[in-house]
Amino acid sequence: DVKVTQSSRYLVKRTGEKVFLECVQDMDHENMFWYRQDPGLGLRLIYFSYDVKMKEKGDIPEGYSVSREKKERFSLILESASTNQTSMYLCASIMELGLGGYTFGSGTRLTVV
């Protein structure tokens, strides 16, 4: 089975801090995603990467950046954390777009205080 690992389950950060969320997958998947999930708003795509060093903005990229230096690792960066970025962050991956559903990591619940 594909394993998508997010390094932290729970994280508490202060406003203004730079925050790194890490995601690693072990099945050589080309495509990786970062979503945030908030009650009533569902899953919203922040960024998508289709290859090493390649990225595409999703629906809500403001306040975020990403890094994909190696195929297996996709990092989400909050340049200056704000309280409205308190959320559940979910990483997902798939080998090839169009070939089935995504596999999600276990999620990181981030609280910005």
Added chain:
Amino acid sequence: QKEVEQNSGPLSVPEGAIASLNCTYSDRGSQSFFWYRQYSGKSPELIMSIYSNGDKEDGRFTAQLNKASQYVSLLIRDSQPSDSATYLCAGMDSSYKLIFGSGTRLLVRP
């Protein structure tokens, strides 16, 4: 704006009943649909996929797709308390990325 719509619920059913979860989508070009189950505080887990009109059965789960009506449903037979979760519907858009609904919360009463 391509959308996938779900009733947020909660949908409450007694143990042993059939739970029927529904989803509509706006993009007529969507060809593939997926159902995810998400327990509280956990991440979504893929449980069913459907690519053509009609029914697809897997154990107690049946996915139904009606492309003419732009309608997808998930039936859970013999519902168990362990089925209590939020169910997310997702459709694949023309760029092969998934568009997710906001989910329906299912409660199965013992």
